[in-house]
Every structure is written in C-alpha cells, then in structure tokens.
Amino acid sequence: PRADTVDLNENDLQIDISDALSEKDKVKFTVHTKTKLPAFQESEFNVSRQHEEFIWLHDRFNENEEYAGLIIPPAPPRPDFDSSRAKLQKLSDSESILTKEEYDKMKQELEAEYLAMFKKTVSMHEVFLQRLAAHPILRSDNNFRVFLEYKEDLSVRGKNAKEQISGFFKTLTKTADEVLLANQKENDEFFERQKQFLLTYNTKIKDATNGADKSTRAHKTVADTYIKLSSGFNTLATSDKTDLSRYLLLVADFFEKARKLESRVQSDMDLKLSDTLRYYMRDSKAALDLMYRRSRCLADFETANKNLDRARLKNKEVQQAETAQQNVKQKFETISEKAKDELNDFKTRRVQMFRKNLIELTELQVKHAKAQIQMIKGVLQQTETLS
C-alpha cells in the first residue's frame, strides 16, 4: 500500500525502504532491492542511504540531457523533525504546570506525531525510488544502479562554496527560463495548452496544499485541547462527592476517547488529501521543468535556424550550420515526442492517484464517524443507567 502512484513493472526491479533509523540530525534509510535485471551484481541487497544521497541522485537525473524530454520524479523533501522537537521541548518545559496525567497524554500525542512524520518521510523517499524503478528509461540509468547497489557511502557531502554558486546560477537560469517559457510563441497546440494548464495548476495546487495543511493543523490543535478538558472534568469528578461525580467521569472519558478519534480523522485527512495534493504540487513542478527544458531547446532550435539562414545568405560555414541545426532539430523533436507521452502519463497518474486517495479518504472518514457515533451512544447509555 505504499506505492501509490507507481505501476510496478512486474518483479524485475522491486525497491522498498525496509528500515530507517533516526539519529539526532539525520535519518539513515535502508534501501532494499530485489531484482532480476542482469545489470545488477546481486539479485537482492541492502544499502544505507541518507537524504543527501537521494538529492544527489535526483540531480544526476535532472542534469542528464538524455532525459531532457522526461518528467523527472520530484525529489523527496528533507526530513524535518525540528517542529516536532521544538514541541517536545516546550512540553518538557511546562511539565511542572501540568498534571501528570495531562503531561503523559500530551507526551504520548507528540510521540505519535513524531512517529507519523517519520513514517511519512520514509514513504516519500520510497515512492521516489519506486517511480524511478517503474520508468522504462530511467530505471536503466547507471547512477541509479550505483545508488541502489554500491555498498559504500556515495560521498555526497554538502555542497561546497563553488557548487553552491553554480547551483545559484542554475536557479537564475531556471528563472530566466521560466520567463522564456511564459513568453515563448508556441505553435504546437498541445504544448501551448499544457503550458497554460501546468502553470496555473501548479499555483492552484500549491494553494490547496497549504490550505489542507492549515486545516489539519487547526484540527489537531482542537483535538489536543480535549486533553485539558478531560483532565478538568476528572478533577471536578474526584472532588465531587455527589451523584454528579460519575457523570463527570463519563464526560472526562468521552473527551479522552473523542480525542483519539478526532486525531485519526485529522491524520487521515493529512495522509490522503494533504499528501496527495503535496505530491502533485511537486510532480506538476517536475512537469514544468520538462516544459522549461523543451522551451530552451526550442529557443536553441530557433537560434540554429537563424544561424543557418545567415550562413546560407553569406555562404559561409554552411555545412557547420546545417549540422548544428540538424542536431538541435533532432534533439527538439525527441524531447517533444517524449514529452507528449510523459505529459499524458502525468495526467493519467494524477487522476488515478486522486481517485484512489479520495476514495480511501472518504471510506476512512465514514469509518471514523461511525466509530464516534458508537462511542457517543455508549456514553449516553451509561448516563442513562446512572440516572
């Protein structure tokens, strides 16, 4: 159930992250591969990889001209436990002002949150690899093979100064490309449509992702307050020597149970909706990257055409110009052809994933609502037996 978007190509290359270790600042993923492909030395093996190595791999794909016409699967986001750690810290700071019961519950909550985030980052790294494995062209990449089977560390240390600057320039070029993309005259109707679509889609889905995140956060906050309410009613119950005490205990119990259920509601919204939106935000950006690359190639193509015309006019270095133009033309046509497939595939993948996750989301929410109803009925029944 972890390979949401990926069509595993039968059994000839299966990848999963079988284990992950969280160590202070870094996470060590155990990448487990099972393969029948001859290119690999063994048929089943494990390596330990860190996040930076995944990024390295992604960069290798991105920079490879061979893959210019393909959508490169988006890199997984960096594991970020800072906010979780900060919350845990805040909790231990306020340990003295909370009752033991409250403190324990909140700690439990935070630990569960941490665990959930951990699972998520594992999943995202896994999906990245699985998409690569499923892609007919990308799976054969040499760097990919090295990533999967090379036992040692890939020595992908943090970018040094020079690399950082070159990275900076790359971003600049990218931004210039974006302008290029926006302004470029596009004769091909398909690509023009795709361009417009992707530009807007990316923006809108970014908004939706943020909206979903905000909503789940707010929901979580409410669920956490239930801890205080449960505790408050418990306190009232213990100091009340009348009949009312048992009612108050029921209410305290209700808030505790409700909290758990509300947490699940929120968590499933997060997993099924927010994460889907987030993934396609990134994937649509990867598609836009493809469009940029094509744009650049098109611009190069147009330049080559102009050069050829000029050369012919002057009758100087015509052969050179012809060759250059031919090359660019070839490149452009290849990219365009592949891109068409990739973009259609993108649509199919997207629709499939949304469908799957929306259905799962709904089924889960139905389940939770039913559970809540059962629970409340149970409490109501208990109040009736009391009176």
Next chain:
Amino acid sequence: MSNDREHRQSPPDFADEDTKDDDQMFKSAALPVTDDIPLSGEDDDDDNPFGEPSVQKKIPTYINELSTNNETPSDVPPVTPNVVLEPQLSTPVKQDNELSSRGSSVSSSEISTSATQPVQSTASLESQSSTSAQVSKPIASGTTGITTNMKPTQKRSDEHNIEIAVSDPTKVGEGMSSYMTYRITTKTSLAMFKKNEFSVNRRFSDFLGLHDKLVHKHLPLGVIIPSPPEKDTLVMAKVKISKEEAIPTDFIDRRRSQLERYLNRLARHEKLVQDPDFREFIEMPTELPKSTSTQAFSSAGVLRALTNISQQVTKLTTKTSEQDQWFDEKHTFIVDLHTNLKHLYNHFNTLFNQRKESAQALKSLSTSLNHLATIEEHTLLSSALIELANVQDKIEQINIDHSIKEYTIISELIKEYISLLDMVQLAFQERIKIHQQWLNAEDTLRKKRETKTKLEQTPKGADKLPQVEMEINEWEGKVTRNKEDFERISISIREELDVFEQTRIDDFKKAIEIYLKQLLEQQEKILEIWEMYLPEANKINI
C-alpha cells in the same frame, strides 16, 4: 447568660440533621482556603469569546432546558421558623404525575438542616397541597426558532408554574445615552400574580437594581442569590455608538439569554419568587425608577468582598463544633469547585476560539479546492474536487453550529455557576459577619456587667447603677437578637446549600445529557455527508 463562654466558642449545635449531610461533608484537601482566584486575571476574554459580530445572528436558546431543569427533587421549601409559605400558594396545580416522583424524591433528597420536624410535615403537606411551593424549572421559550426538543422528561412538565422569557432586545435612543431594553414575558399559574400571562419592558440597569435590592434584603438571611450577567462597559459602549446594522448581535443575544436564565433562577427560588421587588420587576408594566447603584455585585466587587473571608473562617474553625466543621468543609469545597470550574471554563473558551480557527481553515481549504477544480482538465476529477469542496463547506457549517451549542450548553452553565459560587461565598461571609456582631455584643455586655459589679462595690457608684442596668438590659436584648440572627442564617445557609447542591447536580446532569445528544447529532450529520460523497469519488474514471 451563663453561656457566654460557650457562645464564644461555638455557635449552638444543630444536633441530628447532620447525619443526613454525610454525602456533602468531605475533606477538600486540594487548595488552601485562602486561594482566591482573581476573576479578571485568567480569563481569556471570558465575556467576549465571540469577538466581533459574526454572521451568526441568533444563538440557539438551548440554555432554557438547562437552567430550567425540572428534575429537582429536593425543592422542598426549607422551613424557617417564621416564614409561612402555604397560605400564599393556594392554587392547586395539576399534581398527578409528579407527585409520585415528588414524593419519592422528597424522601431521597437531603432535606437535612435544622427543622427536621417541620420539614417532614411540610413534606407531607407538599404531597397533598399544590406543588406551587416548588417554584420549579420553567422552560422559558427562547426567541429563536430552535425546537426545544430536549425537553426534560414529561413527568415534570406540569410542574412549571412560572416561565419567564426575555426577548426583543431593542435599542432606545442614540449615542452614549442610548440603552437596550428587553421584553420580559411571564407565564404563570401562581396565584400571587394578577394575571396568568404578562409582559413588561426592562432595561439592563433595572436588572442590576433588582439584584442590588435582593442582596440587601436577603443576603443577611443567608440566601444564595443568583446574580445577573455583568456590566460590560466596553462592549456596551460599542453597542451604544454603533449604527443599527452594526450592533454586535452576538453579544446582545448572549446577554439576552443570560438575563433569561437569571430571571428563571430567581423564579425558581421559592423565597425570592415571592419577593415584592422581584414581582414588581416582572409584573409592573410601568417603567421602573432608574437604578443608581448599578455597581451592584460586579465580579471585582465580589472579589473584594471575599478577600477577607479567609481570615475570618480560620477564626471560627478554632472551635470544634460539628456545625463549624460542616461550614468549614463546605467552604473549602465551594472554593475548590470555584477554582476548578474557572479552569474548565477557560479551557472551553480556548476550545471555542480554536474551533473558530479550524472552521476558517476549512473554509479556505474549500475555496482552494474549488479553484483547483476549475483548472483540473479531467472533468470527472474536477467534479469530484468540487464536491469535496462542498463537503468541507458543510462540515464547516456543522462544526460552527456545534461550537455555538457547546458554548451555550456548557460554557454558559459553567459561567453561571462560577458567579453563583461567588454568591454562596458571600452568604458564608454574611454568617461570619453576624457571628462577629454577636461576639462583639457579648463582649460589650460582659464589660457592662463588670462595670455594674464595680459600681456595686463603690458607694458613690450607686447612682450610676440604674443607667448601667438599663444598658445591660439593652445589650442583653442585642445579644439575644444577634444570637437568633446567627442561628437563623446558619439554618438558612444549610438549607440553601442543599437546594443549591441539588440544583447543581440536576443542571449539570441535564447539560451533559443534552451535550452528548448534540454531539451525536453532529457526528451523524458528518457521517451522512461523507457517505454521500463516496459515490462522487467513485465516479472518477480514467
């Protein structure tokens, strides 16, 4: 006379009734008695969790079911020696069904307190005579169209012989001199009123004036007097200067609902319902003279009044009588309860604000999903996204409704009890004041007697003797009266507390029940919404 010493050490004992109080005597260990919680400090905006005027115009008046809970078995009139209730309440109200319940509840309730004998006879009298002595829990119908389908069990409904509704808040005048008036509609079968149904208009300061008068009259008698909602000069200034459309309706409607609960609590109190000022308040159609002393018992005032109680309580507790022990334990319980309720109230306020934020987030999400849907090229997916946006909208609405109801059912009730507990503490303090008076009177008497003895020993002093003897008589009288006052207030407080406790139990039980049912409703609606969405999601086809 010879009992001076005894009196100083312990107020007279009320022997046997204490056994019935077992349930209510407990050792509250948690907080020291002196723990006065500043009423203003902690509260995050406790008067104004609603903030600015929102779209919500009316707040459903679920409160009525709660404050007007008619399952109060122990609403037997505590009989104080002088007050004779029966003659006034002559109307035989339909008593059939409740009587059985009333009867059984009478026996089970803690009708402790002093006058066990008279209470028993009254109890039997109760079961025969009209139930009008029980100024029961009216269900005042609110002004909104909320179906009060949460009516308490049918048995009790006939018991209502007075119901008060507060409606139609109207702004009179303009600018800073303007004020709000409310329509007070009473439906009653009590004979002391001229008609069965009548309406008057009152302004907020009239309520405060009424409270002031009631306190002055009844507090020394140890009555626990419900208090009206507080003055809120800041928000009211906004109301006064705002134009018609911009009046913060949330605040006004909340105030209206609180005033309604207040009046019904008064009407429920069998001593206070007969108070002429109260009756005039709800009955007299003409405008009341403007109250000047509307300081009344603002929370700050109550707090100030209460700060001394701790030291005085310790004075009393050096004695070992059972009576004092009872009062001491009760007092500790009251203070603890007060603190705990305040904490809980604050948490509910926090929750309210968080729910509001959560609702806003849902709304944003819904909007962004709609936008995404418009760009999504796959038509079926696009429709599914639009439907999902609708789901979020509907859930947002349900959550807002729930949040408001939660506030009305639980938060407002807790708040009411917080101020009621203030009034309880005030009553306790009155008792201590009176005890002090008594002690002082005895002191003075003793001194006078010493003076007399001295004078008797000197030849010259003989002519001053008559004077001193007259004073001695005077002070003997005072001592007796003070002693009686003290006894009376002690009895009264015990009775009042019993009623209070029973009411508290009933109010909260009822509120919990209604709240749970409301929660159930909410979840059922949510379930329905998601179930309706499932086919939509399934429609997505490649």
